Structures are given as structure tokens and as C-alpha cells.
Amino acid sequence: MIEICIRHEVPGFALTCDFTAPAGVTCLFGHSGSGKTTVVNAVAGLLRPDAARISVNGRMLEDSGAGLWLPPHQRRIGYVFQDARLFPHMTVAGNLAYGIPKEPKGAAWDRVIGILGIEALLERKPRSLSGGEQQRVAIGRALLSGPDLLLMDEPLAALDGPRKDEILPYLERLRDEVQIPILYVSHAVSEVARLATTVVLLERGRVVRSGPVSEIFADPTLVPVLGARDAGAVLEARIVRHHDDGLTELSCAGGTLWLPQVNGAEGSGLRVRISASEVMLAKERPEGISALNVLEGMVSAIRIGDGPGAVVQLQVGDAQLLARITRRSVEAMGLNEGARVYAVAKSVAVARADVGAGIR
Numbered sequence: 001m002i003e004i005c006i007r008h009e010v011p012g013f014a015l016t017c018d019f020t021a022p023a024g025v026t027c028l029f030g031h032s033g034s035g036k037t038t039v040v041n042a043v044a045g046l047l048r049p050d051a052a053r054i055s056v057n058g059r060m061l062e063d064s065g066a067g068l069w070l071p072p073h074q075r076r077i078g079y080v081f082q083d084a085r086l087f088p089h090m091t092v093a094g095n096l097a098y099g100i101p102k103e104p105k106g107a108a109w110d111r112v113i114g115i116l117g118i119e120a121l122l123e124r125k126p127r128s129l130s131g132g133e134q135q136r137v138a139i140g141r142a143l144l145s146g147p148d149l150l151l152m153d154e155p156l157a158a159l160d161g162p163r164k165d166e167i168l169p170y171l172e173r174l175r176d177e178v179q180i181p182i183l184y185v186s187h188a189v190s191e192v193a194r195l196a197t198t199v200v201l202l203e204r205g206r207v208v209r210s211g212p213v214s215e216i217f218a219d220p221t222l223v224p225v226l227g228a229r230d231a232g233a234v235l236e237a238r239i240v241r242h243h244d245d246g247l248t249e250l251s252c253a254g255g256t257l258w259l260p261q262v263n264g265a266e267g268s269g270l271r272v273r274i275s276a277s278e279v280m281l282a283k284e285r286p287e288g289i290s291a292l293n294v295l296e297g298m299v300s301a302i303r304i305g306d307g308p309g310a311v312v313q314l315q316v317g318d319a320q321l322l323a324r325i326t327r328r329s330v331e332a333m334g335l336n337e338g339a340r341v342y343a344v345a346k347s348v349a350v351a352r353a354d355v356g357a358g359i360r
């Protein structure tokens with residue numbers, strides 16, 4: 001559990017940031033200049049805010065009212081930056097062992113190396129590693145220092161698309177297998193949708209909302225904050241069967257989903273982000289169309305935008321979906337809250353990067 005309450009002012013910018021987050025990955029999301037780095041620096045102790053109360057699992061790191069302020073080295077925080085910052089003259093093993101007792105390495109060593117898949121890299125020097133491999137080593141080094149909290153400040157921002165895709169499954173494992181809370185800063189919606197347990201949305205120095213990822217991503221009023229193009233609900237699904245024609249059958253709250261082959265064993269849980277722009281609505285169950293995914297639902301909210309667009313929230317089973325359509329269609333279909341509709345989505349419209357491991 002992380003509890004954060006920070007007040008800080010510099011000329012032209014005021015930060016008021018209060019949130020509590022349960023175990024797992026808490027993603028601090030906001031556009032450039034929203035105050036993410038200021039929060040991270042305050043939590044790490046690199047900045048002393050005007051006023052703050054910060055605690056991790058009940059251990060108070062800072063309480064300005066009581067005159068408590070622990071310096072960075074006493075906070076027991078592991079820090080992962082955009083760039084890996086490994087020692088170039090040391091091997092991977094040397095980097096990982098930096099700052100921990102020499103022998104015995106113990107179970108934590110084996111476990112961290114296993115989770116991050118870096119066994120084969122141990123004798124290599126950082127310059128021979130890809131950016132993604134370097135980041136995995138940097139995460140390993142941070143974890144092996146035995147922190148109470150892992151702070152990750154845009155750890156994928158410097159990597160290209162394929163390297164990001166390669167490292168995301170390791171971050172999902174970290175979320176599910178490491179017991180310490182992770183505060184993860186990002187301005188990439190796709191990353192937040194994949195990794196977050198809890199999302200804290202920051203805008204111009206204020207928390208506009210915080211809550212479970214499925215709730216935040218399905219809220220039509222937050223579409224302007226997340227960006228209309230990136231809006232899309234996050235569904236929990238389970239692999240039913242891989243079919244011979246290359247499609248994977250999934251079950252989700254709203255029924256059956258068909259996606260191009262998804263990695264994972266039958267029965268395993270997944271998290272799927274379905275872009276609001278890729279969902280169309282129909283009042284009758286459509287027949288004779290190519291799209292394979294048709295989910296029956298009920299309109300639970302409609303948000304009319306300033307321009308020609310609207311976002312419709314649908315209740316499908318106990319989950320929610322978003323559809324981005326035109327205001328004209330809302331009127332022509334006579335949509336209102338409570339209306340029964342069918343959401344239609346093409347299988348191929350779900351990007352591979354939008355399918356990740358579900359929280360175990």
C-alpha cells in the first residue's frame with residue numbers, strides 16, 4: 001500500500017497530489033508537464049516539497065507536519081530510469097551484485113534473475129546488450145537492493161516498438177510475482193493498459209481520477225484526458241482454444257472473442273484492450289458481416305464530444321466497453337441509456353500489443 005499526499009509550488013506550477021494505491025503496479029499517467037516527475041522526485045527524496053506525507057506499507061518516509069524527512073538512501077526505494085545507467089566496466093552479474101553482500105547470493109538472486117530472464121546475460125558487458133536487455137538488468141539491480149517500493153520513471157520511453165513488446169511480458173511477471181508495490185510513470189496509454197493495477201491520472205498538477213485500470217479505461221468522461229484516439233476499455237478474458245485457422249477463441253464477460261493467434265496456454269487469463277475507435281454499434285444482431293466479434297450489451301453512458309464525435313459506454317456482462325461513434329449515429333439510432341445494442345469489432349482490429357497477461 002502506498003499513501004501519497006504532496007503539495008508543492010514553483011513559479012507557474014502548483015502540485016496537489018493525493019492518492020493511495022493497493023499492491024501491484026500503480027501507473028501515474030499524465031501528459032508532459034502534468035507533474036509526474038515532480039511526484040516521483042518527491043517520493044524518492046530528490047525533491048523536498050513544501051508539504052508532504054508519504055508512506056509505503058505503513059512506513060513513513062516523510063511527514064512534513066511532524067518534521068520527518070528521510071534522505072533518499074534511507075527510503076529503501078529501487079529506482080529504474082529511462083536509461084539503464086549500468087556500470088559499463090562491470091559484467092551484468094557485477095552490476096546486479098552492486099551494493100548487495102557478496103556471498104551467498106541466495107534465493108532472491110535466483111528468483112529475480114529467473115523472473116527477468118537474464119541468466120544467459122550474466123557474464124556479458126552492458127554495451128553488448130540491447131536496450132531492452134539493459135533495462136531488464138537495471139530492474140534486476142533495483143530489485144536486488146531489497147527495496148520496499150520500486151519506482152519506474154518511463155522505463156520504456158527510450159526503447160523502440162519491438163524492444164517495448166519484448167520487455168512488457170517481463171514487467172507483467174514482475175507485477176504478478178514480486179510482492180513490493182511498483183510506482184510506474186508513463187505517458188503511453190498502451191503501456192498503462194497492459195501493466196496497471198491502479199491508474200492515477202494527473203493533469204496540470206492535480207489528480208483528476210484514480211482507481212482500478214478497468215474502471216478508468218471504461219469511463220467515457222476520461223476520454224479527453226487519455227486522448228480520444230487512445231481510448232478503449234480493458235477486458236479480462238480467458239483463452240478457450242487455439243483453432244487451426246490461426247484464431248484464438250477467448251471468453252470474456254460479454255461472451256466470446258475471436259482474436260488472431262494469441263500466445264498463452266488454454267485456460268490462461270489475459271487482458272485485452274479494445275480500442276473505442278474499432279467498435280461499431282448495431283441495434284439488431286448483425287448477420288452476414290465479416291466481423292467475428294459481436295457482443296450484446298446495454299448503453300450505460302453517452303458522452304457527447306465538442307466536435308462530431310461521441311463515446312458510448314456499454315455494459316457487457318459485468319464488464320464495460322467503449323465505442324467511439326459520431327453524434328449523428330447516436331441521434332440516428334436513437335441511442336440513450338438503457339438501450340440494448342450489439343457491439344461489433346473485427347478480430348484483426350485488436351493490436352497484438354494490446355493483448356497482455358491478466359493479473360493472476
Ligand SMILES: Nc1ncnc2c1ncn2[C@@H]1O[C@H](COP(=O)(O)OP(=O)(O)OP(=O)(O)O)[C@@H](O)[C@H]1O
Nearest residue numbers: 010011013030031032033034035036037038039187
Ligand atoms: N524547479 C522548477 N522550477 C520551475 N518550474 C518547475 C521546476 N520543476 C518543475 N517545474 C515545472 O513543473 C511542471 C511539471 O513538471 P514535471 O517535470 O513534474 O512534469 P512531467 O509530467 O514529469 O512532464 P514530462 O512527462 O515532460 O517529464 C512543468 O511545467 C515544469 O516546467
